[in-house]
Amino acid sequence: xxxxxxxxxxxxxxxxxxxxxxxxxxxxxxxxxxxxxxxxxxxxxxxxxxxxxxxxxxxxxxxxxxxxxxxxxxxxxxxxxxxxxxxxxxxxxxxxxxxxxxxxxxxxxxxxxxxxxxxxxxxxxxxxxxxxxxxxxxxxxxxxxxxxxxxxxxxxxxxxxxxxxxxxxxxxxxxxxxxxxxxxxxxxxxxxxxxxxxxxxxxxxxxxxxxxxxxxxxxxxxxxxxxxxxxxxxxxxxxxxxxxxxxxxxxxxxxxxxxxxxxxxxxxxxxxxxxxxxxxxxxxxxxxxxxxxxxxxxxxxxxxxxxx
Numbered sequence: 001x002x003x004x005x006x007x008x009x010x011x012x013x014x015x016x017x018x019x020x021x022x023x024x025x026x027x028x029x030x031x032x033x034x035x036x037x038x039x040x041x042x043x044x045x046x047x048x049x050x051x052x053x054x055x056x057x058x059x060x061x062x063x064x065x066x067x068x069x070x071x072x073x074x075x076x077x078x079x080x081x082x083x084x085x086x087x088x089x090x091x092x093x094x095x096x097x098x099x100x101x102x103x104x105x106x107x108x109x110x111x112x113x114x115x116x117x118x119x120x121x122x123x124x125x126x127x128x129x130x131x132x133x134x135x136x137x138x139x140x141x142x143x144x145x146x147x148x149x150x151x152x153x154x155x156x157x158x159x160x161x162x163x164x165x166x167x168x169x170x171x172x173x174x175x176x177x178x179x180x181x182x183x184x185x186x187x188x189x190x191x192x193x194x195x196x197x198x199x200x201x202x203x204x205x206x207x208x209x210x211x212x213x214x215x216x217x218x219x220x221x222x223x224x225x226x227x228x229x230x231x232x233x234x235x236x237x238x239x240x241x242x243x244x245x246x247x248x249x250x251x252x253x254x255x256x257x258x259x260x261x262x263x264x265x266x267x268x269x270x271x272x273x274x275x276x277x278x279x280x281x282x283x284x285x286x287x288x289x290x291x292x293x294x295x296x297x298x299x300x301x302x303x304x305x306x307x308x
Contacts, residue, residue, distance in 0.1 A: 006076040007085070010056055011049035014301030015268050017294040019048045021275025022137060022160060023144030024291055028282030029156045032148030039100040043109060044140050046093030051116040051136070053086035058120045066175050090117070097143065104146040112139040130168040134161040156278045159196045163274055166190055167267035170251070174261045183251035183263065190248065194241035197277040198234040229285040236277035236292050243295070244270040268307045269298035 020041035027033045027040075056063065056072050057079055064073040071077040090113050097109035115136050123132040138161035145153035166186035173182060247266035251259045276292025298307070 002077050002081060006071050009305050010071045010077050010082060010085070011052040011089075012305065012307050013049070014298055014305050015052070015307035016045045016048055017298040017301070018268055018271040018275075018307075019045045019140070021272045021279070021291040021294065022140040024287065025156045025160065025275045025278040025282065026141035026144030026153045027148065028279045028284045028287065029141075029153040030145030030148030030150060031152065032145055033284065033287075034147060036100045036147065037144065040097060040105065040144055040146070043093045043096040043100070043105075044143060046089045046096065047109070047113055047116060047140075050086045050089035050093060050113070051120060053082050053089065054117060054120040055124070057082040057086060058124070101143075101146050105143060108139055108143045108146050112136060112143060115139060129172065130165045133168040134165040137161050137164040155196070156282070159193055159278060160271075160275065162189060162196075163193045163267070163271065166193070167264055170248075170260055170267065171264045173255075173257070174264060175257055177257040178251065178255040178260055180252050180255055183248045183255065183260075187245060187248040187252070190241060190245050193274065194237045194245075194277075197240070197274055197281065198237035199281070229280065229283075232285050232288060233277045233281040236273050236280060236288060239292070239295075240270050240273035240277065243273065265302055265307055269302050270295055272298065 020038075023037060023041040023044050024033075027037045056070060060072045060079055060082075063070045068074060072079055072082055094106065094109045094113055097105040101109075115132060119129065119132045119136060123129050138157040141157035141160050142150055142153055145157075166189045169182065170178070170186055244263075244266050247259075247263040251263045253259075272294035273292045276288040276290075276295075278288075279291050280288030282288075
């Protein structure tokens, strides 16, 4: 009999902590933070879980050989239940986005859902796989920006997409292991991603300074608050780079399958720190810290349910 624990393993439930930050970073960058943002984040989580279930349904024959302990090949979840769950979660995610975000949200949720399924069913085992998965995350960021100016969220979307490319490229070697050149390339990409997230945005700095002054803070205190807000993106981006980068360095030293899986896990659970940096860069420092706080929580939960 299928249990909730089996379904949680199927959809990689703890890994969903890496998802709401996409929407929040996009909304912050586009000036679209509003009461509907949490609901859009919820829609994003539903689509993410749908993709995980569809992934395992698509891989069920390969997993029977390489990962027989997974829910479908082990018999704990039937293939029909997995694909049914994936379809239901997809419909729920698009429906929720439509209910709270209207046509603009649907215009991004539908392509996002199609790209997720396209990756699982067609692109995953091709050379286009990392790029298609990167597009999924980029669209996820833009989903959060759907209520504002999308063009302002494009840099954040590109940054998250680039990170996703590195994680996906590594994940293709989780079973076989990799040669040292792959983690060296992804490590270089991580450095570029971190530098991009740490880069200051003049508009955000001005907004933060104005906010500090409007709260009634004294000029000196307002300048101090603005100063902390200015360095916060760099601090969070550095945290992201240190955690994920260290795991990739280990793969360079020992490109075995176990080290690759550890690096992929670090890339997934470390993503909230990057999203927090992007959120802080958009002028929402406290919210950025809250988003980044999901990173250590995700690492703890990953010890119980693998995010990969």
